[in-house]
Structures are given as structure tokens and as C-alpha cells.
Amino acid sequence: MTYLVAAYAVMWLITFIFVLSMAIRQRHLAAELEALKERLQETKRYGE
Amino acid sequence: MSSAWQAVWAIVKKDILAELRTKETLSMMLIFVLLAVFIFNFAFDLRVENVREVAPGVMWVAFVFAGVLGLNRSFIQEADKGCLDGLLMTPVERSVIYFGKMLGNLIFMLVVDAISLPVFSVLLNLALVRWDIALIVVLGTLGFAGVGTLFSAMTANTRAREVMLPLLLFPVALPLVLAAVKATAGVLDGAGLREVANWLNLLIGYDVAFLTISYLTFDYVVES
Amino acid sequence: MERWGVSKLAIVLHGLAGAAILVALYMALVFAPTEATMGHVQRIFYWHVATAWVGFFAFFITLVASIAYLRTGRRRWDIVALSSVEIGLAFAVIMTVTGSLWAKPVWNTWWTWEPRLTTVAIMLLIYATYLLLRRVIEDPGRRARFAAVYGIAGFVSVPITFMAIRWWRTIHPVIFKSEGFDLTPAMLAALIVSVLAYSLLYISLLLLRTQLEFLSDEVAELRESLDE
Numbered sequence: 432m433t434y435l436v437a438a439y440a441v442m443w444l445i446t447f448i449f450v451l452s453m454a455i456r457q458r459h460l461a462a463e464l465e466a467l468k469e470r471l472q473e474t475k476r477y478g479e
Numbered sequence: 480m481s482s483a484w485q486a487v488w489a490i491v492k493k494d495i496l497a498e499l500r501t502k503e504t505l506s507m508m509l510i511f512v513l514l515a516v517f518i519f520n521f522a523f524d525l526r527v528e529n530v531r532e533v534a535p536g537v538m539w540v541a542f543v544f545a546g547v548l549g550l551n552r553s554f555i556q557e558a559d560k561g562c563l564d565g566l567l568m569t570p571v572e573r574s575v576i577y578f579g580k581m582l583g584n585l586i587f588m589l590v591v592d593a594i595s596l597p598v599f600s601v602l603l604n605l606a607l608v609r610w611d612i613a614l615i616v617v618l619g620t621l622g623f624a625g626v627g628t629l630f631s632a633m634t635a636n637t638r639a640r641e642v643m644l645p646l647l648l649f650p651v652a653l654p655l656v657l658a659a660v661k662a663t664a665g666v667l668d669g670a671g672l673r674e675v676a677n678w679l680n681l682l683i684g685y686d687v688a689f690l691t692i693s694y695l696t697f698d699y700v701v702e703s
Numbered sequence: 704m705e706r707w708g709v710s711k712l713a714i715v716l717h718g719l720a721g722a723a724i725l726v727a728l729y730m731a732l733v734f735a736p737t738e739a740t741m742g743h744v745q746r747i748f749y750w751h752v753a754t755a756w757v758g759f760f761a762f763f764i765t766l767v768a769s770i771a772y773l774r775t776g777r778r779r780w781d782i783v784a785l786s787s788v789e790i791g792l793a794f795a796v797i798m799t800v801t802g803s804l805w806a807k808p809v810w811n812t813w814w815t816w817e818p819r820l821t822t823v824a825i826m827l828l829i830y831a832t833y834l835l836l837r838r839v840i841e842d843p844g845r846r847a848r849f850a851a852v853y854g855i856a857g858f859v860s861v862p863i864t865f866m867a868i869r870w871w872r873t874i875h876p877v878i879f880k881s882e883g884f885d886l887t888p889a890m891l892a893a894l895i896v897s898v899l900a901y902s903l904l905y906i907s908l909l910l911l912r913t914q915l916e917f918l919s920d921e922v923a924e925l926r927e928s929l930d931e
Contacts, residue, residue, distance in 0.1 A: 434808050438747040438801040439728075442754070445800075449793050449908070450717075453915055457709060460918050467925045474929070626856065633849050638839040647836065650828040651856055654863055657821075688859055696852045699773050 486571045490579025494553070495586065504552045508545040508591045515541035516602055530603050535663035538599060538607070539656055542592055542616075543623065547645050549587050550627045553580065554635035567701060577628065577697035581690075584631075585624040592616050611666045618679065619659035622686040623652055629693035632700045658682045709914050717907040723900035727753070730893035747805040752878075753897035755798040757905050761791030762830065762861050764909075769854035772847060778920070779913075781847040784854050785837065786912035790905060792830050799823060810874065818871040822864035829857040 498504055519537045523529060556562070566576055596616070600607040627648055634643040662678035672679065731749035738745035765787040772780035802820075803813050814820060833853055840846040868875045878885055886894065 432743045432808075434744050434804045435746055438750070438804040439732075441800045441804070442750055442797050445793055445797050446904070449790075450911075453911055457915050457918065460915070460922050464918070464922050464925070467922065467929060470929055471925070629852070629856070633852065636840075636845070637836070637849075638841070643836070643839060646832050647853065650825050650832060651860070653825050654822075654860070685859075689856070692856055692859070696773065696855060699848045700852055702848075 483572070483575050486575045487579045487582065490566070490576060491582045491586070494580070494583035498587065504549055505587060505590065507552075508549050508587070509594060511548055512541045512545045512591060512595045513598065515544060516599060520602070530605060531667060532664075534599070534603050534605055534607075535660045535667060537603075538595075538663065539619070539660050541595070542588070542620070543649075543652070543656060545591055546588050546620070546623055546627060547648065549591070550584055550624075550631040550648075551641055551644055553584055553587075553628075554631045555640065557635070573698040573701055574694050576701065577632075577694060580632070581624055581628040581693070584628050585621060588620045588624055589617065592620060605667070607667075609666075611672055612663060614672070615659055615662045615666065615679070615682070618682040618686060619655060622655045622682065622689055625686060625693055626651060626689040629689075629697060629700060632697065655682065655685045658685070709911060709918075713907060713910040713914055716903070716910060720900070720904040720907040723896075723903050727893075727897040727900035730896045735890050735893040736887060741809055744805060744808050747801050749893050749897040750901070751798055751801040751805065752894060753901040754794040754801070756898055757901045758791050758794035758798055759861055759865055760902075761787045761794060761905060761909075762826075762858055765791065765854045766858040769851035772851045773855075778847070779917075781851065782913050782916045782920075783909070784851060786909055786916060788830050788833050788854070789912060790908045792827070792834070794901070794905070795823070795827055795830070799827065815874070817875060818867040818873045819864070819875040822860065822867045826860045826864045829860050833857060 516537060519533070519540070523533050523537075557566070567573075596607050596612070599605070627644075630647045630651075631644055634640045634647060637643050658678040658681040662675040662682065665675040665678070666672070727749070731746050735746065735749065737743060765784045768780045768784035768787065771777075772784060806815075807813050833850060836853055837846055837850050840849055867873065868877050884891070
């Protein structure tokens with residue numbers, strides 16, 4: 432039954448897209464956090 | 480208790496007097512309602528056979544769109560002229576401001592509805608000026624003004640505010656509009672109020688739910 | 704993984720949820736008996752109903768979090784409200800699309816304006832507008848407050864949607880009636896497992912999404928303090 436297969440596929444697809452978009456955003460944010468923390472270290476060093 | 484009602488009445492009076500000076504908003508709403516009926520007339524080709532079926536929907540769509548117009552102007556005028564800030568600085572409870580603005584909006588909408596009904600009766604050749612339809616109009620407009628006042632206070636300060644109000648309001652108000660249309664249609668088809676009781680109950684329940692929610696949350700929408 | 708802003712608990716829970724979904728799918732596709740009149744397409748029912756109930760529940764959580772935010776003013780409640788709307792909307796879309804895919808072979812139409820579908824469409828519009836509303840408000844405090852008020856007002860549509868098939872005449876199947884339900888024990892078991900699995904998925908997604916938002920807050924704060 433193609434409708435059954437399609438319904439199965441839709442469920443996986445939407446869940447997968449949701450999780451994937453979260454993962455991508457998390458990757459970017461984590462990288463930005465690291466970069467900002469480094470900048471913080473630098474400004475602290477120059478402050479002394 | 481009576482000082483709260485005095486405050487509410489003061490706000491309503493202020494809005495009415497301001498409107499009586501220019502009559503801008505009322506006339507805009509009235510013209511809009513008439514325009515809506517004209518457009519529907521041409522869009523649906525309102526010949527005699529169709530009219531009774533389409534009339535309740537046409538009527539309520541016209542009322543709802545004109546209502547949004549009135550709601551928009553109500554708070555945008557306040558926000559632009561800084562009246563809202565002035566109002567907020569007075570020592571009244573926010574919920575009093577809510578009831579004041581809501582009653583003002585309700586009165587304007589009911590005035591427009593009251594003038595429109597006889598005009599629709601003539602244009603659509605249907606007897607619409609009857610007390611059972613008037614009751615449905617009051618119940619429907621009450622709920623619409625209730626939740627519309629809350630949302631218009633919200634959207635007056637957002638980007639794209641004229642568009643945001645209908646976007647927020649229409650989905651939430653749809654059950655109300657649906658019940659009003661079904662009740663009006665039932666009554667026009669000759670049913671008594673008891674037969675459309677289900678829809679009336681939905682209208683009343685909706686009014687109670689949204690007046691309560693708006694009364695409880697209005698505070699959070701106007702504080703800066 | 705802690706330094707990446709996502710906790711080990713969340714990842715583990717998400718893995719468990721994935722496994723649970725696989726079990727639920729086995730129950731739905733293999734374990735449950737084939738329905739007499741509709742055949743295999745009836746199996747859509749298991750994850751259609753599961754995503755529906757969990758979706759409604761997600762919007763209920765938004766209601767609770769919105770009220771909590773208005774009363775406490777704490778950003779964590781705003782984050783929960785937002786996250787739950789996103790997840791609820793995703794589940795509600797799955798529910799709607801799977802329902803439509805079931806409807807085509809059984810009702811011979813993808814869509815019809817009957818009470819359940821109409822109220823679902825309204826509900827979807829309302830929560831999509833919730834996300835739009837958040838985008839057009841710049842001030843964060845105001846954004847959270849207004850979204851909370853709308854999250855409360857919008858929830859009125861959920862019980863109406865849920866009860867639509869009981870209040871009005873409809874072609875949408877009514878499985879759970881006051882007299883009992885039309886499911887064999889095996890079908891009921893598959894449904895319960897599905898609901899549990901999707902609930903677990905909801906919880907894990909909620910954890911992940913809220914942690915992501917907290918991370919975003921942290922980054923924004925750090926960016927601001929460095930740019931001063």
C-alpha cells in the first residue's frame with residue numbers, strides 16, 4: 432500500500448528535518464561560543 | 480467597585496466623544512461594510528436563489544473585516560498620540576482600561592452593525608432586522624470585541640501592525656464566526672432560537688472564555 | 704558534550720526515544736492485526752493518533768509554561784513555551800499529513816471541510832502565527848510576554864479540536880466512545896506503545912530544543928558583553 436509507505440516516510444522525514452536543523456544550529460552556536468570565549472581570553476590578557 | 484465603573488465609563492466616554500468629533504472611524508467602517516456587500520454581490524452573483532444561503536456568511540465577513548478596521552484604529556491612534564502612556568500613568572487597574580476600551584470598541588461595532596442590518600435587508604432583499612438576529616449579532620460582536628481589544632493592544636506596538644492584527648485575530652475568532660454564521664443561517668431558514676441553541680451555547684461559552692482570558696492577561700500586554 | 708551546551712541526558716534520552724519509535728513501528732506494522740475493511744492502510748492510525756495526542760499535549764505544555772512565564776517572568780518558561788510550540792506544530796503537521804494520506808484511499812479525497820479537519824486547520828494556523836508573532840516583536844521582554852498571552856488565548860482552540868468529533872456529526876472515525884472502544888486488545892497494545900514512544904520523543908526533543916535556546920542565550924550574552 433503506497434499510502435502506508437508514504438505516511439511512514441512523512442513521519443520520519445519531518446522528525447529527521449526537525450532534529451537535523453537543531454543539530455546544525457547547535458553546531459554553529461557551539462563554534463561561535465568557542466570563538467567568543469577565545470576573544471574573552473585575549474581581552475583579559477591585554478587588560479593585564 | 481463603583482469607582483472602577485466610573486473609570487470604565489470615563490474611558491468609554493472619552494473614546495465616544497473623540498469619535499463624535501470626527502466620525503472618521505465609524506464612517507470608514509460603514510463604507511467598508513457596504514463595499515464588502517457590493518463586492519460579494521458581484522463575486523457570487525447574488526440572485527434571489529443564492530441570497531438566503533450566502534447572506535449569513537456575507538454579513539459576518541463584512542462585520543468582521545469592518546471590526547478589524549475599527550480595532551486597528553482604536554489602539555494605533557492611542558499609541559501614536561501617546562494617549563496610552565497617559566492612560567497608563569493614572570492610578571487605574573489595567574483591567575479597567577481593558578473594559579473601557581473593549582466597551583468602546585463594542586459600541587462602535589454595534590452601531591455599525593445596527594446601521595448595516597437594514598441596509599443589507601434592502602440590498603439582499605431579506606428580512607434581517609429581527610430580534611433573534613440582533614441577539615446573535617450582539618453575542619458574536621461581544622466575543623469579537625473581547626478578544627480583538629486584547630490583540631489590538633498587543634499588535635499596536637509590533638512591526639507590520641495592521642497585518643498582524645487580522646493574522647492573530649482571525650484564526651482565534653473563527654469558531655466564533657462559524658457559530659454566528661450557523662446560528663444566523665438557521666434562524667433565517669425559520670428555526671427558532673431553541674433549535675440553534677448549540678451554536679448559541681458555543682457563542683456564549685466563547686464570549687465568557689475570551690472575556691475572562693483578556694481581562695486576566697491585559698495587564699501583561701500594556702505594561703512597558 | 705557539556706561544553707557544547709547539550710547534555711548527555713538529552714542525547715541518551717533521544718536515542719532511547721528512537722529505539723522506542725522503532726518498537727512502536729514494529730507493533731503498528733507487524734504485531735497489530737490487519738483491519739477487516741480497510742486493510743493495511745489502517746495501520747497509519749497508530750502514529751496518526753499518537754502524534755495527535757502528543758501534539759495536543761505539547762500545546763497544553765505551552766499553555767502551562769505561558770502562564771508560568773507571566774507569573775514569574777523567568778526566561779526558562781518562555782523557552783519551554785516556544786520549544787513546545789515548535790515540536791507540537793511538527794507533530795500536528797505529521798498528524799495532518801498522515802491523516803490526509805489515510806483519507807485518500809478511504810474517503811477518496813485528500814481533504815474535506817468537516818468539523819475535525821476544519822478545527823485542526825484553525826489550530827495549525829494559530830500556532831504558526833505564534834511563531835510569526837515572535838518574529839515581529841523586537842524587544843525580548845515584550846516578545847515573551849505577548850507570546851505567552853497568545854499561547855494562552857490560542858489554546859482555546861485545542862479542546863475544541865479534540866472534542867470536535869464528539870460535539871458534531873462527522874465522517875472522521877470515533878474510536879473511543881463512552882460505551883467503549885472499537886479496538887482489539889492487540890490493536891490497543893500497539894496504540895499504547897505508539898503513544899508512549901512518541902511521548903518519549905517529545906520529551907527528548909523538548910530537552911534538546913530548550914538546551915539549544917539556552918545555548919543561544921549564552922552566546923548572545925557573551926557577544927553583547929564583548930561588544931561593549
